[in-house]
Amino acid sequence: MEKFVVTGEVQLCGKIRVGGAKNAALPIMAATLLCSGVSVIHDVPYLSDIKAMQGIMTLLGAEIKREGRTLIIDSSNVHRVEVPEQLMREMRASVFLMGPLLGRFHKVRLSYPGGCAIGHRPIDLHLKALEKIGARIKEKFGFIDAEADSLIGSEIYLDFPSVGATENAIMAAVLAKGVTIICNAAREPEIFDLQTFLNKMGAKITGAGSDTIRIEGVERLVAVEHTIICDRIQAGTYLIAGAITRGDVVVENIVPEYLVSVIDKLEGIGSVIQVGENFIRVRSKELRGVDIKTLPHPGFPTDLQAPILSLLTMAKGTSIITETIFENRFKHVDELMRMGAQIKVEGRTAIIRGVPKLTGTKVTAPDLRAGGALVLAALAAEGTTEIEQIYHIDRGYENFEEHLQSLGAHIIRLNS
Structure with missing residues (x-):
């Protein structure tokens, strides 16, 4: 100690x-799982939370290399959709993996996330948002299983403008069929950075920074290069x-x-x-x-x-x-x-x-x-x-x- x-x-x-901002880097790292290819992310800070996310993504099959302040993430061989329980308990931001894995593989399994004990931070808003676009959610023995035959665009209303729920909903919806509208969305700058990154990948997202975000689903995304805000x-x-x-x-x-x-x-x-x-x-x-x-x-x-x-x-x-x-x-x-x-x-x-x-x-x-x-x-x-x-x-x-x-x-x- x-x-x-x-x-x-x-x-x-x-x-x-x-x-670069940790709160922008973590969801963007997760978003690289939405495609098969090599993404290059610049100005990624040296932090224990970033290292923990690297560890989780590596276990899912990603190959990650750090060169200075740049992460090179190859998501081509990602195949696992279950996040290990112990790693989930180390960091709350691991919940960001739910949207990308559900979007790409239509299936994800994880336990409840950990992190700082600063109060009750339920992920029910995340789950409700994912259910709106077609996910079937089962919660049992401390684990959450989400599956979908296909994801279909829908209107999502968040009871509270949760940053995490907004970002997870965006990442799941980019590969859904049709249009998704997120109402009462969080407006943080980190969400705009996620929108910028995903749009570089080929997504069609507008409205980040406002309380209404529109996502038009696309068939596929490609790996890109990006600098964190x-x-x-x-x-x-x-x-x-x-x-x-x-x-x-x-x-x-x-x-x-x-x-x-x-x-x-x-x-x-x-x-x-x-x-x-x-x-x-x-x-x-x-x-x-x-x-x-x-x-x-x-x-x-x-x-x-x-x-x-x-x-x-x-x-x-x-x-x-x-x-x-x-x-x-x-x-x-x-x-x-x-x-x-x-x-x-x-x-x-x-x-x-x-x-x-x-x-x-x-x-x-x-x-x-x-x-x-x-x-x-x-x-x-x-x-x-x-x-x-x-x-x-x-x-x-x-x-x-x-x-x-x-x-x-x-x-x-x-x-x-």
């Missing part, structure tokens, strides 16, 4: 370039890191419109934001409290709720954060309170009373984004903080300590 050791009260300054969650985390340390940080290789809601809240907190064509600069001195509610895109992202909560622990006044996406995403609060934060949680709401400073201590990362939030708190805290179970952080933050070191942070990785 490894841990981070952080010595705080250092202003972060400098430039940092974010790479930038990681808006990593970018937002580094902007918040600059703000919490009262520093001056420029995040490059970012599409600013992906982070409009985050920019708005950082300005409300008291940061000075400069926006360029492909960069965002944050400068902060005094911080003040704001109220935040997480919402589906383009609202404030739930994946940045934990990092910005760390920031608000040191902002003047009282702040209120309402988490509307996941009911168990305040697991970092107890750890922040060990550092001196004053936070009261009532259901899905956290009330934060700002304190002049946090103090370093030993804390544990309970999940991916909460782990990132604890690192940010440690950067601003007095003294030294040890953060354990950082394998959670490695699932979504690429070379986290190295990037922070490049901005002047005193952070090292050690064996526990």
Whole structure:
């Protein structure tokens, strides 16, 4: 087991370039299974979740080679349609394999996915969407079997704009007969990137980025080359890191419109934001409290709720954060309170009373984004903080300590 050791009260300054988005790379990796051929995917981050997906796809018959930040995926020999249970439990994103395998082979078997324990994340929306286009779903002994004689286009209404359900429905529908319409679809940028990739392959999809997506089924797809979009969650985390340390940080290789809601809240907190064509600069001195509610895109992202909560622990006044996406995403609060934060949680709401400073201590990362939030708190805290179970952080933050070191942070990785 490894841990981070952080010595705080250092202003972060400098430039940092974010790479490809994990949340775009994982479904696009899965989508390569829809055809037989060699796909080339550029700017794929080095993350444990990506490595886990590679392992699953290899067991299904894909041949995958990494050259730097590029994955070369040969799906010609994919023949298995059952995802091993143990690998499913390691990573929730493995559920993305359901749509492509059902679309290509009309059959798939998997168990319920794992991942961070941030709340109840049922896949019933995925299953209902697949049933709408002709899949027969059977759930028994913890396994899900989906089969279809043929997939037929239909209208799918999602009760909630789930990103995963939207992406799975798209991937299953691209090879279905006729037209599929997804209503109340999620609008995240990663879905638009999936649409771009699939359309390169020969799919006919329009509407990604809006709440209505139209898919006209095609007979076959071909392997293509594609570059993953930038990681808006990593970018937002580094902007918040600059703000919490009262520093001056420029995040490059970012599409600013992906982070409009985050920019708005950082300005409300008291940061000075400069926006360029492909960069965002944050400068902060005094911080003040704001109220935040997480919402589906383009609202404030739930994946940045934990990092910005760390920031608000040191902002003047009282702040209120309402988490509307996941009911168990305040697991970092107890750890922040060990550092001196004053936070009261009532259901899905956290009330934060700002304190002049946090103090370093030993804390544990309970999940991916909460782990990132604890690192940010440690950067601003007095003294030294040890953060354990950082394998959670490695699932979504690429070379986290190295990037922070490049901005002047005193952070090292050690064996526990």
